[in-house]
Amino acid sequence: MAEEAIKLGGKKKSFFIDKVKELIPDGGNLNLCLTCGACSSGCPATGLEDMDPRKFLRMAALGLDDEITSTPWVWMCSMCQRCIYVCPMKIDIPQLVFYARQSWPREKRPKGIVGSCDMALRNDTCSAMGASEEDFKFVVEDVLEEYQEAQPEFKDMQAPINKEGAEFFLNQNSREPVTEPDEMVPLWKILHLVGADWTYSTKGWAAENYCMFMADEENWKHIVEVKKKAVEDLGCKVWLNTE
Amino acid sequence: MQDPCQLVRKSFGDPVAEDLRFVVKSVVGEENFVDMTPNKSNNFCCGGGGGYLQSGYPEARRQYGKTKLEQILATKADYCITPCHNCHAQIHDLSDHFEAGYHTVHLWTLICLSLGILGPNEREYLGDDLKEVDVFHPESSNF
Ligand code: SF4
Ligand code: SF4
Numbered sequence: 001m002a003e004e005a006i007k008l009g010g011k012k013k014s015f016f017i018d019k020v021k022e023l024i025p026d027g028g029n030l031n032l033c034l035t036c037g038a039c040s041s042g043c044p045a046t047g048l049e050d051m052d053p054r055k056f057l058r059m060a061a062l063g064l065d066d067e068i069t070s071t072p073w074v075w076m077c078s079m080c081q082r083c084i085y086v087c088p089m090k091i092d093i094p095q096l097v098f099y100a101r102q103s104w105p106r107e108k109r110p111k112g113i114v115g116s117c118d119m120a121l122r123n124d125t126c127s128a129m130g131a132s133e134e135d136f137k138f139v140v141e142d143v144l145e146e147y148q149e150a151q152p153e154f155k156d157m158q159a160p161i162n163k164e165g166a167e168f169f170l171n172q173n174s175r176e177p178v179t180e181p182d183e184m185v186p187l188w189k190i191l192h193l194v195g196a197d198w199t200y201s202t203k204g205w206a207a208e209n210y211c212m213f214m215a216d217e218e219n220w221k222h223i224v225e226v227k228k229k230a231v232e233d234l235g236c237k238v239w240l241n242t243e
Numbered sequence: 244m245q246d247p248c249q250l251v252r253k254s255f256g257d258p259v260a261e262d263l264r265f266v267v268k269s270v271v272g273e274e275n276f277v278d279m280t281p282n283k284s285n286n287f288c289c290g291g292g293g294g295y296l297q298s299g300y301p302e303a304r305r306q307y308g309k310t311k312l313e314q315i316l317a318t319k320a321d322y323c324i325t326p327c328h329n330c331h332a333q334i335h336d337l338s339d340h341f342e343a344g345y346h347t348v349h350l351w352t353l354i355c356l357s358l359g360i361l362g363p364n365e366r367e368y369l370g371d372d373l374k375e376v377d378v379f380h381p382e383s384s385n386f
Contacts, residue, residue: 044287044310048303076303078295080248080288112297150383151362173328182364186351189360207328213294242328 016068017060020099028092033057039083039093049073053083053093060096069103075110079213102215109214116210117219124230126223127206129174137161137202139177140184147185157192159184162234163199169236170198171207171227198240204230207242244278245311245334246286247327257283266350267324270357277318287311289325291333308337315345321370326350335368346370355379 021027039053046052051073060068079094087093106114116128125133144159160166170191176184191198204227211219231239244267246252251260260283268276281287290307298304311334315323323338323345325331335347348368355361356369359377363384366374 042281042287044290044307045303048306072300075294075298076300076307078248078288078290078293078307080292081253082248082285082288085252085284110294110298110300112299113294116297147362151360151380153360175328175332180367183349183367186349186355186361186365189355189358190351193358193360210294210297213297 015060015063016065016100016103017063017096020060020096023099024092024095028095029089030057030091030096031061032089033061033091034089036088038086038088039091042086043077043083045073045077048076051076053077057091057093057096069100071100074100074104075113098215102217106216113210113214116208117214117216120206120208120210120223121219124203124226125206126204126209126226127174127178128208128210129178129206131174131178131206133202136177136200136205139181140200143181143184144188147188154189154192157188159188160199162201165235166197166199167237168196168198169231169234169239170200171239171241172200172205173207173242199234199236201230201234203233204228244276244324245289245327245330246283247325247330248286248288248292250327251286252284260284263326263350266354270353277320279314279318287314289330289333289337291327291329291331296329296332304333305337305340308333309341312337312341312343316343320345321372322346322348324348324350324353331368 017030021030033054035054035058037054040046040055043053049071051071056068056073074097077094077097079097081094083093084090101109119130120126120128122130123132125131125136140159140161144157148155148157172184209220209223211223244263246260246263251257264276279286287310289311290304295304315334323334325334325347326349331347331349337343338345338347346368352361352365352368355365356373356377360379362379363381
């Protein structure tokens with residue numbers, strides 16, 4: 001609960017919440033709140049930074065734009081959408097959070113997220129850990145060969161890269177090839193045993209997209225497009241993103 | 244088992260959560276599976292999503308995660324299965340940080356363990372109780 005009374009802002013021409021309403025389908029139902037509190041009572045971020053989803057929405061509705069666009073709470077909401085799920089009016093609070101994130105100057109947004117987004121933009125692998133096409137190919141081939149030898153029941157197992165026309169295009173979180181490559185193997189074994197026709201790609205293989213989390217729409221879109229192109233270039237039918 | 248928000252609530256809903264339970268129960272045995280409450284589309288986020296792990300607010304992230312931690316502890320289960328990367332990293336960190344004692348595993352690890360094809364170097368996240376169980380090609384260990 002707020003400790004001090006909230007002071008309403010002065011006259012303003014255009015409020016943050018109105019801009020957001022224009023941007024999202026059905027205005028995200030942002031003006032339909034019944035103030036029932038179902039969102040806040042089941043939100044794990046309630047209480048952090050003295051904020052909760054209902055309060056955030058009410059403050060936005062009251063035009064307290066400075067508070068809404070400066071509270072670090074927007075980085076403490078995980079955009080999990082549970083509040084929408086339980087809300088009787090299906091109000092899209094996380095979308096409001098998304099645009100509040102976007103209102104932060106780029107250099108003030110969390111360095112870790114900005115850094116991961118920037119790293120992913122460096123090459124077409126889209127890896128937030130900066131792994132290159134060659135690195136990825138080398139690690140996958142090296143690990144595969146090792147296991148084909150060490151576990152002869154899997155000597156025919158494959159981890160195809162850039163296989164045209166494969167049914168499934170599989171993304172991989174950067175963490176495995178970069179820090180714990182053995183963790184890729186159980187997944188390969190399962191795919192091998194079920195006879196899946198799948199492939200990795202040197203381009204667009206990384207599953208993560210931090211540009212989305214930092215609410216950088218242009219670069220988020222760029223990353224999705226690079227991956228989409230990789231899927232299309234190989235002519236795969238299903239794109240499996242493990243994230 | 245943690246229902247990943249992205250997979251369940253935000254993408255395929257309760258049917259995929261049912262599929263996950265079918266797989267998990269087939270792998271670990273129905274009698275060894277304990278569900279958290281609430282679950283499926285109504286689950287609580289673990290606090291690893293939305294960029295949280297890279298956002299530089301570890302205290303807030305762990306405070307957020309306490310909701311999930313308490314839910315996991317209430318099941319008294321030895322393992323929490325996390326079919327998502329962010330969930331795995333966050334729930335693993337919660338157990339470490341709060342010394343909660345449970346282990347955090349990927350679903351693929353348990354599937355391969357149950358099939359008897361999990362080698363010695365694919366067991367990073369198994370606890371001591373399962374580390375030595377039914378090891379596939381134990382001689383291929385790196386250690
Ligand atoms: S659950 Fe929906 S209607 Fe209820 S307070 Fe939250 S946003 Fe308003
Ligand atoms: S999306 Fe954000 S505000 Fe909504 S329940 Fe999840 S953490 Fe809370």
